[in-house]
Amino acid sequence: MLHFELLATDPHSHARRARLTLNHGVVETPIFMPVGTYGTVKGVMPRSLAEMGAQIILGNTFHLWMRPGLDVVKGFGGLHAFEQWHKPILTDSGGFQVWSLGAMRKITEEGVHFASPVNGDKLFLSPEVSMQIQTALNSDIVMQLDECTPYETAGVPTSEDEARKSMQMSLRWARRSQEEFARLANPNALFGIVQGGMYEHLREESLGALAAMDFPGYAIGGVSVGEPKEEMLRIMAHTPHRLPAHKPRYLMGVGTPEDLVQGVAxxxxxxxxxxxxxxxxxxxLFTRYGDLKIRNARHREDHQPLDPSCTCHTCAGSAGVSWNDGGRGGFSRAYLHHLDRCGEMLGPMLASIHNLHYYLNLMQEVRDALQAGSFAALRAQFQADRARGV
Incomplete structure (x- = not known):
């Protein structure tokens, strides 16, 4: 099940505020989704994720297929009970991970033959197999199997002809994914993935064909695959607003706080x-005022939190009161520097809590601004704050 409701739009950009209802809950958008590759967001408890405002997280089809295996997850009725996350989950198709294996895999029209990186077993991933795996995982959003078009191979940029052939095969795989998804009577939602490399007209051909297939939602793939930043931004500016306005739009694998705000626009x-x-x-560490390198010696005796305006557990402690509001809770930069230098596991745990809270809070501020009609002002303030420096 998927229901998408458009709540507000920005008159100065393509930004929009919406609500996405899925089988395991409601997702307010724009939203950032923490990545839980092996059924866990590294170093962060599910309860902490919920407390910091996470509405939906990701699971990785390829890695969960390898370990613990489908029989284990199916025994729990899917990922939600297995990892004790009872809000929505999106799973990728496994295609990117298989593509990343390089010489260990062979891509054909039927699918991808590859050797398991875990034990060397010979395996095969096809659109049908991907749908079967994701059905067993019972994720709320399922992704079609696609071929990730690389930016370059062995230092040579992918040609337009190569990008076209890859994109067209992904379209054929989209149809096969759709057919298998229907055969399995999967009650969740299947997204199509726009490909086409760095060629705008191929992106338009891909999204037009996918729109005709009438997927419940659409993703933009094939970015953040080694291309220069300006190339990624060019495709990001070109493609999202051309997708159907009454369906959710998902930009895969992106990115920095600046990328998120630009992506929303x-x-x-x-x-x-x-x-x-x-x-x-x-x-x-990401902060409102730029990025901070906690390993730098200048933090050795610094009593400040990572971000004085932040209300995450790392910065504000259990009271959730920031320094800017008169609070004195939370952990100092000196302590986090000490943990990092000593290799203590608490260090990356606290850092992960802060970074995820920053991303999720940024999206909350974006949603609030879109609802209030002040997104342009928020965007300008965001850019000024980030440029100021820590």
Whole structure:
């Protein structure tokens, strides 16, 4: 089940505020979706995710297929009970992970033959197999199997002809995914994925064909695959608002806070990215006033929180009161620097909580601004704050 309700639009951009109702709950958009590759958002308890405002998270079809395996997850009735997350879940198709295997896989019209990176077993992933796996996972949003068109191969950019052939095969796989999804009587929602590389006219051909198939929602794939930032921004500015206005639009694998705000302005409703948690584990923290490298020696004796305006548990403690509001709770930059230097696991856990809270709170502020008709002002203030520096 999927119901999409458009609530507000911005007169100065393609930004919009909407509500997405799925089998396991309601999602207010624009939304950022934390990535839970193996059935967990690394280092963050499900309860913490809910407390910081996460409405929907991701699961990774490929990795969950490898471990723990479908029999285990099916025994729990799907991912929700298995990982104790009872709000909506989106699963990817597994195509990107298989594509990432490089020489370990062979792509044909029928699907992808590859060797398991876990134990070397010979495996096969097709549109039909992907739908069967995702049906067993019982995710609220299922993604079609597509071929991720690379930006370049061995340093040579993908040609227009190569991008066209890849895109057209993804369209054929979309139809097969749709047919198998229907055969399985999956009660959830299947999204089609727009491909076409860095070629706008191929993107338009792809989205036109997918729109004719009448998917409940649409995603934009094939970005953040090694292309220069300006190329990604060009496709992001071109494609989202051309998708059906009465369906949700999802930009896959993007990105920085600036990318999210720009994506919203371009008409995107849903985002996901590993950046908040991956950067947290590597000591990079996102704040309202720019990015902070907690490993820098200048933080060794710093009593400030990561972000004085932040109300996450890391910055404000259990009371949730920021320094800007007179609060003195939370953990200091000096303490987080110490944890990082010592390799203590609490360090990346607290950093992940902060980064995810920052992303989710940013999307809440965007939703509020769209509802109030002040998105342009919020966007200008966001850019000024981020440029100010920590």
């Amino acid at each position: 371009s008409g995107v409703d849903m985002f996901d990215c590993v950046m908040p948690t991956r950067n947290a584990r590597n000591g990079t």
